[in-house]
Amino acid sequence: MEGLNQFLFPALMLFATGLMGAMFKRNLITIFMSIELMLCGAMLAMLAFASEFNDMAGGVFVFFILTIAAAEVAVGLAIITQLFKVENTVSTKGMNTLGD
Amino acid sequence: METFLYYLFCAMCLCGGLGVIILRGYVNTAMSMLVSMLGVAGLMFLMQAYFVAILMVSVYAGAVLVLFIFVVMLMGDTTDGVNIWKKLALLALWVAAGCLVGWFAPEMVEGLRSSGPSAGTSVLAEAKNYGTALFTEFMLPFQIVGLLLLAAMVGVIAIAKPFTVRNRNNDMD
Amino acid sequence: MEWELSSILFAPLFAAAVIGIFFRKSRWTGAFLSVSSAAFAFAMTMWLLLEASVPQFQSSFELFKLGSFQLDFGYLFDPVGKNMMFIVAFIGFLVHVFSVGYMKDDDAKGRYFAGLSFFMFSMTGLVLSSNLFMMFVFWELVGFSSYALIGHYASTEAAREASKKAFIVNRVGDFGFLLGIIFCWNALGTTNFVEIAQIMKADPSAASTGMGLLILCGFLGKSAQFPLQVWLADAMVGPTPVSALIHAATMVAAGVFMMVRLTSIGFVTPEVLDVVFVLGALMAFCAGLWALGQNDIKKILAYSTLAHLGLMGAACSLGYELAMFHLTMHAFFKAALFLVAGSAILACHHEQDIYKMGGLFKKMPITGVTALFATLSIMAVPSFSGYYSKEGIMLSAYGRALSGGAFDAFVLLLLLGASALTPLYMGRLFFNVFMGRPHSEAAQHARESSLWITLPLLVLAVYSFVGGFSMAYDFKWLGGKMDFLMPSAATQFVSEIWDIHYLGLRKLDGAHAFETALVLVTVVVFGFAYIVYGGSRGCDILQKKLPPVYGALRKHGWFDVAYNWYVAKVQQRFAILLATFVDLMLIELLSVRGVGVVCAVIGQGFKKMHDATSNSQVKWLVGGVVLLFVLIYF
Numbered sequence: 001m002e003g004l005n006q007f008l009f010p011a012l013m014l015f016a017t018g019l020m021g022a023m024f025k026r027n028l029i030t031i032f033m034s035i036e037l038m039l040c041g042a043m044l045a046m047l048a049f050a051s052e053f054n055d056m057a058g059g060v061f062v063f064f065i066l067t068i069a070a071a072e073v074a075v076g077l078a079i080i081t082q083l084f085k086v087e088n089t090v091s092t093k094g095m096n097t098l099g100d
Numbered sequence: 101m102e103t104f105l106y107y108l109f110c111a112m113c114l115c116g117g118l119g120v121i122i123l124r125g126y127v128n129t130a131m132s133m134l135v136s137m138l139g140v141a142g143l144m145f146l147m148q149a150y151f152v153a154i155l156m157v158s159v160y161a162g163a164v165l166v167l168f169i170f171v172v173m174l175m176g177d178t179t180d181g182v183n184i185w186k187k188l189a190l191l192a193l194w195v196a197a198g199c200l201v202g203w204f205a206p207e208m209v210e211g212l213r214s215s216g217p218s219a220g221t222s223v224l225a226e227a228k229n230y231g232t233a234l235f236t237e238f239m240l241p242f243q244i245v246g247l248l249l250l251a252a253m254v255g256v257i258a259i260a261k262p263f264t265v266r267n268r269n270n271d272m273d
Numbered sequence: 274m275e276w277e278l279s280s281i282l283f284a285p286l287f288a289a290a291v292i293g294i295f296f297r298k299s300r301w302t303g304a305f306l307s308v309s310s311a312a313f314a315f316a317m318t319m320w321l322l323l324e325a326s327v328p329q330f331q332s333s334f335e336l337f338k339l340g341s342f343q344l345d346f347g348y349l350f351d352p353v354g355k356n357m358m359f360i361v362a363f364i365g366f367l368v369h370v371f372s373v374g375y376m377k378d379d380d381a382k383g384r385y386f387a388g389l390s391f392f393m394f395s396m397t398g399l400v401l402s403s404n405l406f407m408m409f410v411f412w413e414l415v416g417f418s419s420y421a422l423i424g425h426y427a428s429t430e431a432a433r434e435a436s437k438k439a440f441i442v443n444r445v446g447d448f449g450f451l452l453g454i455i456f457c458w459n460a461l462g463t464t465n466f467v468e469i470a471q472i473m474k475a476d477p478s479a480a481s482t483g484m485g486l487l488i489l490c491g492f493l494g495k496s497a498q499f500p501l502q503v504w505l506a507d508a509m510v511g512p513t514p515v516s517a518l519i520h521a522a523t524m525v526a527a528g529v530f531m532m533v534r535l536t537s538i539g540f541v542t543p544e545v546l547d548v549v550f551v552l553g554a555l556m557a558f559c560a561g562l563w564a565l566g567q568n569d570i571k572k573i574l575a576y577s578t579l580a581h582l583g584l585m586g587a588a589c590s591l592g593y594e595l596a597m598f599h600l601t602m603h604a605f606f607k608a609a610l611f612l613v614a615g616s617a618i619l620a621c622h623h624e625q626d627i628y629k630m631g632g633l634f635k636k637m638p639i640t641g642v643t644a645l646f647a648t649l650s651i652m653a654v655p656s657f658s659g660y661y662s663k664e665g666i667m668l669s670a671y672g673r674a675l676s677g678g679a680f681d682a683f684v685l686l687l688l689l690g691a692s693a694l695t696p697l698y699m700g701r702l703f704f705n706v707f708m709g710r711p712h713s714e715a716a717q718h719a720r721e722s723s724l725w726i727t728l729p730l731l732v733l734a735v736y737s738f739v740g741g742f743s744m745a746y747d748f749k750w751l752g753g754k755m756d757f758l759m760p761s762a763a764t765q766f767v768s769e770i771w772d773i774h775y776l777g778l779r780k781l782d783g784a785h786a787f788e789t790a791l792v793l794v795t796v797v798v799f800g801f802a803y804i805v806y807g808g809s810r811g812c813d814i815l816q817k818k819l820p821p822v823y824g825a826l827r828k829h830g831w832f833d834v835a836y837n838w839y840v841a842k843v844q845q846r847f848a849i850l851l852a853t854f855v856d857l858m859l860i861e862l863l864s865v866r867g868v869g870v871v872c873a874v875i876g877q878g879f880k881k882m883h884d885a886t887s888n889s890q891v892k893w894l895v896g897g898v899v900l901l902f903v904l905i906y907f
Binding site: 006007009010013014017018020021024025029030032033034036037040043044047048050051054055056057058059060062063064066067068069070071072073074075077078079080081082084090 | 106109110113114117118120121126129130133136137139140143144146147148149151152155156159160163164167168170171172174175222223224229230232233234237238241242245248249252253255256259260
């Protein structure tokens with residue numbers, strides 16, 4: 001494999017794996033972790049392009065993604081904690097009160 | 101050498117990812133995610149983005165995953181205890197890993213000695229570049245992300261307040 | 274000229290409006306207004322006719338324009354129109370005066386006179402209109418006035434039913450009429466009579482039979498010919514002056530007037546004229562028979578009107594001035610007869626059966642004399658007015674049969690039968706009402722009616738006598754000073770052609786013998802009527818001796834039975850089908866509510882998709898992104 005595709009391939013696979021988890025798993029924690037996986041995949045892809053075209057923007061953006069991922073995990077886990085206190089479960093099976 | 105490392109890290113991150121969604125039990129999934137992160141970090145090493153790789157390990161694997169484990173501990177693990185077969189399997193894995201390392205050790209050492217990390221042919225290698233870019237070209241996003249972190253922190257504190265009936269009434273006010 | 278015509282047209286309308294708004298409950302104010310408007314219209318008409326400087330006046334005012342379609346409001350005051358206008362204004366005025374006496378005891382005088390004035394307005398508009406569309410508008414207005422006036426005694430079921438029937442049957446004919454007008458406008462590009470005349474003169478083949486037949490439908494409806502004659506007999510439930518004015522002299526004659534006008538400009542093809550010829554003759558004959566089966570004096574006169582309208586229709590085909598001539602004569606003597614009937618009915622306390630009256634000649638001499646004159650006129654006794662017109666028609670038919678084929682001979686036979694039946698039923702009426710002895714309490718105490726009633730009767734009696742040769746020969750009495758009796762401007766339409774036509778007719782083989790034979794037949798049948806019906810028996814001899822025949826005649830051709838069956842069985846069911854199945858189910862349920870149901874179902878479907886679990890949200894997100902990519906790159 002050549003340089004770019006070489007690193008894009010794992011990025012894509014990671015992202016796809018995370019997407020499958022987010023779409024089809026019932027456990028909130030698992031879904032959350034899958035979202036983190038997706039972010040990892042995105043980061044890898046950014047870096048791949050950055051290293052290929054020797055552009056700084058990719059790297060800096062990875063920086064930002066990292067930051068945001070951290071913040072997001074914090075907020076998300078706080079929500080999940082509270083949700084667990086109320087519902088006593090982390091399964092998404094009955095959790096559709098946001099809809100109708 | 102690089103090819104080998106590439107395949108190794110690829111395998112790590114992919115298998116780790118699969119493990120997240122396949123395995124049962126929160127701790128298992130968390131560990132599997134750790135493996136995946138390490139793999140990603142390795143891939144970043146290969147791309148000569150050393151700074152980001154280190155950041156990855158320390159922030160992601162270190163902070164985020166730890167947070168995950170904390171929360172999982174709060175919820176309680178639902179898997180059954182580790183039985184004898186799992187212990188044995190784990191032991192076997194460690195042994196296998198040791199053997200692998202031992203076999204390839206001479207090549208790895210030699211490879212490490214001969215083709216050291218190239219002194220930053222890519223612009224991503226130098227940490228200095230990140231600093232420059234952050235404070236010049238990407239100043240605005242930098243500041244906004246800072247603001248976002250503040251908002252996140254405040255939000256987390258607001259959400260994570262003890263959830264009692266009295267508190268809820270207070271919140272409604 | 275235009276101002277005068279507008280004043281004739283709008284004075285009655287103004288009176289009708291004022292009465293309708295302010296004086297509906299009045300006792301005499303409404304009548305006064307109405308009669309004065311009629312008097313004014315009559316005076317203005319006479320003035321226009323007497324000082325007539327132009328033979329034809331036309332004017333046009335564009336009402337609105339829609340693309341290439343243009344609706345004009347215009348006047349056409351040509352010889353035909355002048356003739357008709359004279360009839361309308363003159364007889365209208367006389368009937369107004371008569372109504373004052375007749376409706377003395379009525380409670381709804383205001384309503385009646387408003388309706389009568391409105392009728393004058395509509396009829397004048399019909400006569401004066403310059404194009405077919407305007408004529409159609411006034412045609413409908415006249416139909417509406419008829420509806421309003423027939424239903425004057427609205428408290429009786431019969432009146433309500435009859436007025437509805439009149440309007441609806443008329444409407445059926447008007448539908449064909451409107452189609453014909455649209456056809457005409459489409460084919461010729463104009464409906465203005467003057468323009469049509471020019472087109473026809475330039476290119477006679479521009480007239481089409483289809484157009485003529487459709488317009489004929491209007492004539493059939495308005496003048497109550499086959500198959501739309503069922504409304505006229507029932508229309509007799511209206512007040513007698515209304516019957517005299519509308520259903521004898523003017524409105525039903527409007528159909529004939531329209532046919533004459535269109536024939537004179539060449540609009541009607543010979544095929545259509547043939548149809549009218551046979552239909553009219555058929556009606557003349559059958560109505561005469563049916564008149565023998567009626568006991569009500571007004572119904573007898575109604576069937577007589579039907580017969581004479583048929584005669585006029587046939588005359589259209591023989592020569593349009595003959596039709597106009599007979600129209601005028603018929604207006605005089607038929608109005609006279611109806612007013613006589615009104616006077617008799619009033620005197621006998623609203624008794625209408627001829628077998629309950631009797632011996633009225635001695636008690637009501639003026640009415641009796643008028644009745645005698647009018648009867649002699651309608652039977653076409655020589656030197657009375659009816660004689661000239663009838664003679665012209667019969668001679669023309671005879672001439673046509675001589676040179677024509679079996680068809681013409683057949684029609685001639687029908688016409689002969691019709692003219693033989695006239696003395697029969699008129700004699701029956703006259704002898705039982707005016708001769709013999711009274712057969713009811715009321716008839717015994719009858720006295721002559723008031724002056725309001727008898728003056729119009731006298732006037733019409735005179736005209737029934739002298740109208741004929743005054744019209745035919747344009748008699749310039751006393752060096753033209755007596756022209757005001759019947760202005761030459763009004764008679765010009767007939768008299769111009771009559772001279773030439775009549776001279777030609779006299780030259781036919783056996784014309785003289787034919788005429789003499791006709792007169793003889795009339796006299797003989799009248800005598801026969803005296804023998805059969807004149808015994809003052811107080812009941813109908815045919816009813817007594819031959820009940821089935823009488824019953825058949827009374828049923829007047831089972832038309833009513835057929836129509837009622839059709840309405841009840843076919844039309845009503847179809848209407849219900851439309852209302853419930855088509856309207857309710859197809860349109861309302863399926864389309865209107867169905868759309869709502871479909872929307873609701875789609876909404877529910879979307880609601881189900883609105884699963885708020887995080888899984889589904891991610892799925893939707895992915896789906897949206899994929900769609901976006903697809904849209905961007907393909």
